[in-house]
Amino acid sequence: MQNYGERLPVDTRIIQRIMRSPQMMTEQGEGFMSEWGGPALYTRLARRPVAERMVYYAISEGHTTSDAVSVATGLDVKTVEGAVSSLKRQGLVEKGAVTTEKGL
Amino acid sequence: MKRRLIGFVFGFGLLLLLCAVPAWAISNPGSVSIGDAAVFGDILETGDQLYFCRYDVAYSSEPSEDAEDTFQMAIYNSDGSFTGYFQPLHYYQHNIITIYLTSSQALTWGVDYKIRITGHPAIFSPLIEGTNMKTVTLSGGDWHDFKDMAEFLISQAKILEDDWGFALLTSTDKLNTTGSVYFTEAIPGLYNMLPEIFQYTASYPSVGNMGWTNATAGNFTERKGAILKGALEKIADWLGTTPNWIGLWIIGMFLSLVAAPVFAATRQPTVGLLVASLAIPLGVAVGVLDLAIYELVFIMIGILFAILFIQSRFG
Numbered sequence: 001m002q003n004y005g006e007r008l009p010v011d012t013r014i015i016q017r018i019m020r021s022p023q024m025m026t027e028q029g030e031g032f033m034s035e036w037g038g039p040a041l042y043t044r045l046a047r048r049p050v051a052e053r054m055v056y057y058a059i060s061e062g063h064t065t066s067d068a069v070s071v072a073t074g075l076d077v078k079t080v081e082g083a084v085s086s087l088k089r090q091g092l093v094e095k096g097a098v099t100t101e102k103g104l
Numbered sequence: 105m106k107r108r109l110i111g112f113v114f115g116f117g118l119l120l121l122l123c124a125v126p127a128w129a130i131s132n133p134g135s136v137s138i139g140d141a142a143v144f145g146d147i148l149e150t151g152d153q154l155y156f157c158r159y160d161v162a163y164s165s166e167p168s169e170d171a172e173d174t175f176q177m178a179i180y181n182s183d184g185s186f187t188g189y190f191q192p193l194h195y196y197q198h199n200i201i202t203i204y205l206t207s208s209q210a211l212t213w214g215v216d217y218k219i220r221i222t223g224h225p226a227i228f229s230p231l232i233e234g235t236n237m238k239t240v241t242l243s244g245g246d247w248h249d250f251k252d253m254a255e256f257l258i259s260q261a262k263i264l265e266d267d268w269g270f271a272l273l274t275s276t277d278k279l280n281t282t283g284s285v286y287f288t289e290a291i292p293g294l295y296n297m298l299p300e301i302f303q304y305t306a307s308y309p310s311v312g313n314m315g316w317t318n319a320t321a322g323n324f325t326e327r328k329g330a331i332l333k334g335a336l337e338k339i340a341d342w343l344g345t346t347p348n349w350i351g352l353w354i355i356g357m358f359l360s361l362v363a364a365p366v367f368a369a370t371r372q373p374t375v376g377l378l379v380a381s382l383a384i385p386l387g388v389a390v391g392v393l394d395l396a397i398y399e400l401v402f403i404m405i406g407i408l409f410a411i412l413f414i415q416s417r418f419g
Contacts, residue, residue, distance in 0.1 A: 009198050011171070047168075053165075
């Protein structure tokens, strides 16, 4: 995964167009954007702040503490914790998926 | 006084509504870069040009505004003046875009024009190189013959495919349906330019128009000889018509002369018509009638027989 989604390689309008075309979806197969968790998730996260997206992909890669996420992404711990809270509110991350010093 | 104040406030509000313009809240991208710029010549006609650019207008969080409204590709002269040719981008992030110029619009081949990916001047102010625009100057190696275009585009598709993380090419390096959609969107007319780079293409068989010489009809017409031809021309001249009409009348009279006694003897109109119709090929054979008239009458007799047959069987 490129820098935990810091850079978006492709416009989400392209992804949405492929998703609307059965022929193009069939052509892409099951592995369609597997690196990004699938086209729907990529589209959803592309509109979110970059810190939230990076934290999401770091968590989905297996980092379970805010310190580990911070080291992996290069974001400071405070930013990571803010992003985790926001992701939890949106239902993108489950409670307890990331532990912090404050026990979030 | 109060009424005047209310009227003033209402009028001012109305004026604000009339002068309302869409507000653009888009921020500068994280970066703007140009991966490749190239020009191809003699594509659909001699002297036309295609200016190609692979760019990356990198937004870390994708804007809600359409890229068509906010960014464009433009061609500038080497002195920095605008050539007048530009094309709005279809997409943000990593993608391709082109400008096609017909032979009458084409710029001077091989000149160091500047290709620029830039924010819309009305939305991004000021425009700053490296912040909301990127410029590259074309060099000698960027100008290509048409024969190099297919290989170049396939290599560009591979670059996009690797970065985007999904398939644009088939295993035989042809643009698949997804690749076809985005490449034809960036390069209108690509199906006509390079049909061989697509996995699926539609083509139409070319059917040439027949060159009718009417040689056979001419040969029949010449059969009447100089004496008969002169006679027909003189009668036609006297009656103020053409020799063809005279020939038709003569054969028509002959047809009546034959049809009448046959009908009198047999009392069968079909038999009368059948026997009399032999006069028509006779007229064609001696060159009095045009071959086209024979074909026309033949078809009419065929229809007539069909009607008589149907009437006799089912009437």
